[in-house]
Structures are given as C-alpha cells and as structure tokens.
C-alpha cells in the first residue's frame with residue numbers, strides 16, 4: 368500500500384538527507400540519527416519528537432553498512448543515536464566500539480535489565496518469532512519450539528534459511544537452552560521435516576501454508592500483523608494460518624528486538640538521550656510499535672496493535688546477551704547440519 372503516509376515519509380527522509388550536510392557543525396537543537404529501519408516506520412515518531420521538544424532530527428536511513436560508516440567517520444562521526452534491529456546487528460555495533468553507555472533513569476525505570484544487557488543499548492520493541500499452522504489442517508492452539516522436531520511434521524514444515532539473522536538468533540537461543548549437541552540433533556530433525564529447502568521470506572511460509580505445501584511454519588509476529596492488513600493476495604495467506612502460543616519447554620517465547628544505541632562520539636549527547644527517552648514514552652511506543660506490529664517494551668502501553676491481534680506474549684527469560692554469544696555456534700551448526708542445502 369503506497370498511501371499518503373508512505374509518500375510523506377519518503378519526502379521527509381529525502382529532505383532530511385538533503386539538509387544533512389550535517390554534521391560537525393550540528394547545532395544544539397539537533398540530533399543526528401543513523402538507522403537501518405524504514406523511513407515510513409520512523410518518520411511519524413520523529414515528527415512527534417520534533418513537535419514536542421523542538422529538537423530537529425537529521426536522519427540517515429541506511430540499508431547496509433551503518434556500522435562501517437560510523438567506524439570510518441571515527442571521532443568526527445556526527446552520529447548521536449542508532450536505531451537498529453536484531454540483537455546480532457546491535458551486538459556487532461557494541462563490539463565495533465561505536466557505542467557508549469546510556470545513563471538515564473527513564474531508561475532504567477522503563478526497561479527490564481534483561482532487555483538492555485550491557486547499558487550500551489536499550490530495547491524499544493520486541494519482535495516475537497512464533498509457530499503458525501494451517502487453520503484448516505492442524506488442530507492445536509499451543510506448541511513448544513522443541514515439538515517442531517517431532518516426526519509427525521515430516522514433509523510439512525516450512526521456514527526461511529537457517530543462516531538468516533532471525534533464525535540464527537532463534538537457533539542461538541535453542542543452544543543457550545539445550546546445548547550444542549541437542550541443538551545439532553534438533554536442526555537435523557527440522558531439516559528432515561522440511562517440506563521444501565529452507566528459504567524465501569517469513570511471509571512466504573504463510574503463502575506455502577495456504578497452497579498446501581506445508582502445515583506448520585516459523586514466522587515473526589509482525590509479518591502476521593502486516594498480512595492481516597494487506598489489500599493483496601497476502602490477506603489470503605493470513606486467512607490460511609493460525610498463530611500458536613509458542614514457547615520453549617519450560618520457558619517463554621523467543622523474542623528479538625529493535626533497539627536504540629548511543630553513539631560513542633555523539634556530538635549532541637544530551638539530545639540523543641532525550642530522543643532515546645522519548646522513544647520509550649507511551650506516545651512514541653504506540654506509534655513506533657504499531658507501525659510494524661511490534662510489542663512495545665513500555666509496560667504501560669497495554670493496547671498495542673500486536674497485542675490486540677495476537678494477545679500478550681511472555682518473552683523467554685534468557686538474557687539476550689547469552690543468546691548473542693551462541694550466534695556463531697548456531698551459524699556453524701546450520702552448516703554442519705546441512706540445513707540450508
């Protein structure tokens with residue numbers, strides 16, 4: 368849907384880019400934002416921030432190479448705030464040394480420690496990775512991730528590539544729960560159950576459930592939300608699936624995050640912290656989370672679009688930093704198990 372909002376967002380982003388000759392001379396009432404998120408998703412929040420605070424946001428939207436760019440800019444980088452997706456991308460930024468600790472009572476009070484593990488970044492929204500099944504062919508309402516390995520799903524399971532960051536984080540969480548040996552057995556069983564070679568996007572698994580190719584699949588929750596609003600064939604994909612209450616055995620739902628980080632050499636640090644705090648407020652959380660059907664991190668936002676559609680989720684209790692540590696082993700196991708071949 369290319370509606371008014373989308374066009375306005377593009378206009379905003381290009382004007383921001385054009386105006387951004389920015390930088391080293393950034394004035395006191397500016398804040399410079401680097402992000403991998405979509406302009407259409409962010410623009411309404413940034414507009415609200417500017418309206419409420421008078422601080423102008425110079426946004427740079429980068430699909431790739433954000434971290435490399437800030438590293439190359441070095442001590443003179445104009446970057447104040449980074450808005451990122453996926454715990455792998457976020458940890459890579461921290462490990463690259465381009466972040467600094469966020470000191471803020473608002474952050475500490477709003478976000479549980481588990482969701483801001485090293486103070487260099489803070490979760491803004493949660494993105495759950497859950498199981499969906501064919502509404503017509505599968506009769507159950509809940510499942511554990513472990514049960515996906517059950518031989519009863521042989522030839523019926525669909526999932527995107529095992530090396531995709533979303534599955535890498537999911538499998539890393541599996542290792543954090545069960546250890547590498549069991550994770551290897553698990554990956555092999557999932558591959559055996561696969562109806563087709565793992566690949567495509569998350570929405571494609573819903574398409575393949577509708578077509579009858581598979582009965583059960585793994586998907587990020589926001590795609591379910593986006594398909595529910597689709598005005599094209601994706602609405603049919605949505606109608607064919609049923610989301611299951613999904614958790615690790617004895618644990619919770621696997622979540623990944625979108626997050627804000629404070630840039631190491633932020634020239635407008637006070638404004639940067641203001642923007643991060645604003646992103647955690649009820650107004651921004653509602654706009655930002657609902658724009659992509661993500662789950663707000665602020666517990667005071669009760670009626671988010673994601674919760675209305677899918678109900679509440681109980682995130683797994685594993686620390687995201689413990690999960691991140693298993694990403695490399697998870698990538699190795701995917702290769703070893705021949706998951707993507």
Ligand SMILES: [Fe+2]
Nearest residue numbers: 533569587590
């Ligand atoms: Fe995605």
